[in-house]
Amino acid sequence: MFVVRWDCFSFALVFAVSFILSRAEVCNGGRTSSFVRNDQLSNDMPLDSDVFQVPPGYNAPQQVHITQGDHLGKGVIISWITQDEPGSSLVLYRAENSELKSSAEGIVLTYKYFNYTSGYIHHCTIRDLESDTKYYYEVGIGNTSRQFWFITPPEVGPDVAYTFGLVGDLGQTHDSNRTLTHYELNPAKGQTLLFVGDLSYADAYPFHDNSRWDTWGRFIERNAAYQPWIWTAGNHEIDFLPDIGEVIPFKPYVHRYHVPYKASGSTSPFWYSIKRASAYIIVMSSYSAYGKYTPQYKWLEKEFPKVNRTETPWLIVLMHCPFYSSYVHHYMEGESMRVMYEPWFVEYMVDVVFAGHVHAYERSERISNIAYNVVNGLCTPIRDPSAPVYITIGDGGNLEGLVTEMTEPQPSYSAYREASFGHGILDIKNRTHAHFSWHRNQDGYAVEADSLLLHNRYWTVSEESAVAGM
Ligand SMILES: [Fe+2]
Numbered sequence: 053m054f055v056v057r058w059d060c061f062s063f064a065l066v067f068a069v070s071f072i073l074s075r076a077e078v079c080n081g082g083r084t085s086s087f088v089r090n091d092q093l094s095n096d097m098p099l100d101s102d103v104f105q106v107p108p109g110y111n112a113p114q115q116v117h118i119t120q121g122d123h124l125g126k127g128v129i130i131s132w133i134t135q136d137e138p139g140s141s142l143v144l145y146r147a148e149n150s151e152l153k154s155s156a157e158g159i160v161l162t163y164k165y166f167n168y169t170s171g172y173i174h175h176c177t178i179r180d181l182e183s184d185t186k187y188y189y190e191v192g193i194g195n196t197s198r199q200f201w202f203i204t205p206p207e208v209g210p211d212v213a214y215t216f217g218l219v220g221d222l223g224q225t226h227d228s229n230r231t232l233t234h235y236e237l238n239p240a241k242g243q244t245l246l247f248v249g250d251l252s253y254a255d256a257y258p259f260h261d262n263s264r265w266d267t268w269g270r271f272i273e274r275n276a277a278y279q280p281w282i283w284t285a286g287n288h289e290i291d292f293l294p295d296i297g298e299v300i301p302f303k304p305y306v307h308r309y310h311v312p313y314k315a316s317g318s319t320s321p322f323w324y325s326i327k328r329a330s331a332y333i334i335v336m337s338s339y340s341a342y343g344k345y346t347p348q349y350k351w352l353e354k355e356f357p358k359v360n361r362t363e364t365p366w367l368i369v370l371m372h373c374p375f376y377s378s379y380v381h382h383y384m385e386g387e388s389m390r391v392m393y394e395p396w397f398v399e400y401m402v403d404v405v406f407a408g409h410v411h412a413y414e415r416s417e418r419i420s421n422i423a424y425n426v427v428n429g430l431c432t433p434i435r436d437p438s439a440p441v442y443i444t445i446g447d448g449g450n451l452e453g454l455v456t457e458m459t460e461p462q463p464s465y466s467a468y469r470e471a472s473f474g475h476g477i478l479d480i481k482n483r484t485h486a487h488f489s490w491h492r493n494q495d496g497y498a499v500e501a502d503s504l505l506l507h508n509r510y511w512t513v514s515e516e517s518a519v520a521g522m
Contacts, residue, residue, distance in 0.1 A: 082417075082462045085470035085501065087492070093453040094225035096253075096264075097271075103229060104267045109196025111136040113174075115269025115308075116191065117276035118202055119283060120244075123315040125205045125328045127179040128280065130158070131310060132191050133171040133269065143176045145189040148201075154178070163307045166296045168262040175310045183207040200277045203243070205329045210365050210483045214329030217242030218443075218476030220372075220408025221250040221286070223450025224268050227473050227493065231449045234491055234498035236275055240477045244279055244328060248408035249286025249338075249372030253450045254304070260291050265304050283309050284335050285322050286372035286408060301339075311335075316355070323348045325355055330480055332364035338373035338409075342389055352393070356400040361510035365483040367402045369440070374407035376416045376433070376442040378466045381455040382409055395422045398438045401509035404478070404488070408446030411455045413490055414469040415502060416442040433465040438509065441488075449473040449493070468502045484511045 097103060107114050113132040121127030130143050141158035158176025162169065174191070181187060184206040190199045206212045217235050222228050235242060252268030254260055272281070289305035291298060306321055313324035322337035334355060342348045359367055375390035377383065386407070397405065398420045420439040423430035447454070456471040474492040481487065489503035507516045 082464060082466055083468050084458060084462050085468070085472075087470060087472060087494070087501065094227040094449060094451060096224050096451050097226055097229060099267065103271045103274075105270065106135070107196070107198065111139045111192065112196035113192040113198050114273070115266065116198065116200060116273050117269065117281060117309075118278075119280045119309070119311060120326045120328065121177040121312050122179060123312065123325070123327060124208055125326065126181050126183065127177055127312065128181065128202060128204075129175060129177050129310050129312065130189060130191065131173065131175045131308070133173050133266070134192065134195070135171040138172040139195050140193040141174045141176055142193045143178060143189055143191055144193060145178055145187050147182060148186040148188065161307060163303060165262045165291070165304060166259045166293075166298060170262065170307065171266070173307055177312075202278055202280070205243070208327045208329065208364060210330055210362060212329040212480075213482065214331065214480050215240055215243050216331070216478040216480075217245040218248065218406055218445050218478060219245060219448050220248035220406075221411055221446040221450050222247075222272075222448035223250070223253040223452075224264070224271050225449055225451050227449025229271070230493045230496065231447075231473055231475050232272065232275060234493060235475045238475070238477060238491060238498065240479055240489070242279070242477055245275070245281045246333070246368075246370055246406060246478075247281050247283055248370050248406050248445060249284040250288040250408055250446070250448075250450065251286070251305070251309075253288055253452070255288050255291055256451055259296055260293055260298070262304055265308060269308065282326065282333060282335070282370070283311050284370045284372055284408075285337055285339060287339055290339055318351050319347055323351055327364050330364055330483065331366040331368055332359045333368045333370060336369060336371040336393070338371050338386065338389060342392055344392070349392070352396070356396050359400065365508050365511055366480055366486060367400065367509070368478075369397065369402050369405045371405065371407050373409045374414075374442060374444045375405065376419070376465055377410045377414055377444050378459045378463050378469060379410045379412055379414070379455050379471075380457040380459060381411075383459065385409070390421075394420060397440050398422060398436060401438050402440040403486075403506060403509050405440045405442045406476075407442070407444050408448075410444050410446045411450070411452060412444065412469065412471040413447050413474060413492070413502070414444040415467045415490070415504065416465050417467045419465045433463075440509075441504070441506065443476065443488070445476050445490070447473045448475070470501060472501070474498070474501070484508050
């Protein structure tokens, strides 16, 4: 009698352990953070906040920001706005170790949006810079001039270490300010910021009050004037408001934020690519036509095969709307684009895809869902070592607040999710390894809450595992 009961118990135990192990294989790592933050809506910082102050002096350049100005990282686009008169579009610049000043002439433009007229928006591209060199530059020549600096990236190459920051959906609230401050103070020292869309949230104001584009430009200047921000367009950049006659999508965004799209053979500023250090970064547009035969599709069709992983091992894609998210808000909004492009992500072994839009953080397993053909029923994500990790980082801290409602149970494709504000750091070490970390804003402090040692998809085949999490 005793023997029989023990056998049954043993059997049950073995069965239970086997079941747990088999589940662990399928759902390995899927975790919803227990950290719960105050989810009160964060207000925009008041107009008289110090971060919005107009720099002193007649016609002083304001909203100074830079981005990459060519395909290789030897050029920089410098942009700024003057309010009183057009003034000069000239940029004077010199390398740190040289007294010789060079100059470049930019362009100036303005736009109107309903009852708003912009200041004079200057864009100047400086080219053929030395690699890995600190440059000082000066704008506002002839009136009040201001000086800033940036450091060019090392020459493109497979083992060049480089550190990117990741921010999305930033806005201009007190939480936005915390996120930017934490990024600036991060000891990992991001050298270039990858911005995954939704910039100012000016469209939250009556008639999309474009003066909130100006306050946002002044807010980010303290970082964006000194390191390039690589831009992705989000839905809050569309500014489509036919009721007041504003029918040109993205009008404020394209006037204010220039990108080097022509250098990658693109015909639109909404999709383009750059090489930087050991990374090849492809920016896609969730809010431009992307179906087969569209300009974006045709460009991407030629673009992916161009990536030479022996030159730039790290293939990174930026977009605004995520393909994989398990939050309730915006659930499946990226699905039609996923159906279009996920097969290429797997074929060309994209390392990581960063998106925003969902105001929270989430990291996926390496999974794909590309076998479905309408009739075969194969429509569940599966483990796929050729697939990217998808990271949603739309948690910059804008006035819409966090999304906290998650689909339950946590799907197996979701490795880690947490509804907090924060920023990311992608620290590329060499051709095989990069460290990604996500830093939550917690009680005013930045806390590393999730991280992963990424193994390059082209140069390594081993699976990675999360190395931290709290
Ligand atoms: Fe969005």
